[in-house]
Amino acid sequence: MSTFFVGRERCRLPEGLALAGLMRRLGRVQASVSMRAVRGFVITAQDGGAGPFSEDDVVEVEDYDPVRHSCLAIGKKEPSGDTPVHWMAYRTDELTRAVAFVWATGKRTGVGYTAQRHPAGSFQEALEIVALAKRTGAPAGAEGRGFIVRGGSADELVASLAETAQAADKGDGK
Numbered sequence: 001m002s003t004f005f006v007g008r009e010r011c012r013l014p015e016g017l018a019l020a021g022l023m024r025r026l027g028r029v030q031a032s033v034s035m036r037a038v039r040g041f042v043i044t045a046q047d048g049g050a051g052p053f054s055e056d057d058v059v060e061v062e063d064y065d066p067v068r069h070s071c072l073a074i075g076k077k078e079p080s081g082d083t084p085v086h087w088m089a090y091r092t093d094e095l096t097r098a099v100a101f102v103w104a105t106g107k108r109t110g111v112g113y114t115a116q117r118h119p120a121g122s123f124q125e126a127l128e129i130v131a132l133a134k135r136t137g138a139p140a141g142a143e144g145r146g147f148i149v150r151g152g153s154a155d156e157l158v159a160s161l162a163e164t165a166q167a168a169d170k171g172d173g174k
Contacts, residue, residue, distance in 0.1 A: 001121065002070035003078055006062065011075050015042045016058040022098070022154045023053040029161065031102040031146070032080035034061075035154065036090055041099075043086055045077035061087070066123040082146075084126035089150055092130055096150045098157035102164075103146045110167030111147045112140040120145055139164050 010016075015037040023033055023044065034043035040062045044053075059075030064087040071087075073079050080086070082101040089099045107113065112132050118125035120142075129148050133140035139160070141147025149164055151157030 001079075001081060001083060002068070004070060004072050005074065006072060007074045008076060009074070010055055011042055011058045011060045013037050013042060013060055016055060016060065018154065019044070019058050020053060020055045022157070023057070025154075025158060026100075026161070029100070029102065030104075031100045032082040032086065033100045033157075034080075034086040034090075034098070036097045041086060041090055043079050043083060045075065046080050047077070069123060081121040084121060084123050085129055085148055088123075088126040088130040089133075089148060092134060093150070095152050098151045098154050100149045100157060100161060101146055102141075102149065102161070104141070105144055105146075107143060108139075108147065108164065108168040109170065110139065110164055112136050112138055113143045113147075114140070118142070 015035045019035045019042045032044050034041045042058050042060050045057045045059050056076045059073050059079040062072045064071040085101050086099045089096050114128040116128050129140050139147045139149045149160045151160050
């Protein structure tokens with residue numbers, strides 16, 4: 001994905017601070033996480049899911065162009081390679097306010113998986129995953145890559161992630 005930066009400074013949106021707080025709440029969840037903003041959304045940086053999280057790991061995505069596979073951003077770092085799936089989640093559901101794309105290579109109980117294989121981070125992959133999530137009303141993903149969880153708020157997202165983890169634990173016999 002190509003990124004065109006409007007500015008290379010720290011994101012100053014209140015949603016950026018909220019996302020930083022949400023990432024601290026989530027702790028060790030390996031995921032790209034985003035929150036809807038007035039224009040576009042704020043998302044974790046490409047390496048934002050690893051190590052301690054700070055406001056420098058937040059990128060504002062003002063727009064994404066699926067044809068050119070490029071985005072217009074403000075931030076100190078590159079936005080997550082999962083930007084297309086986050087963008088698609090917001091474009092297709094006005095009630096979605098927070099999204100996580102959990103990086104998981106194995107299949108999880110309670111998660112639907114697409115039948116098609118597409119390049120990781122591609123618009124086609126995002127389209128398949130979000131369409132499946134909308135059809136089923138449940139987390140959905142691409143096997144070997146991860147899955148999307150959506151929420152109407154940060155608190156709903158955290159609760160949905162906890163439910164998905166509990167379902168996975170039960171499915172694993174724990």
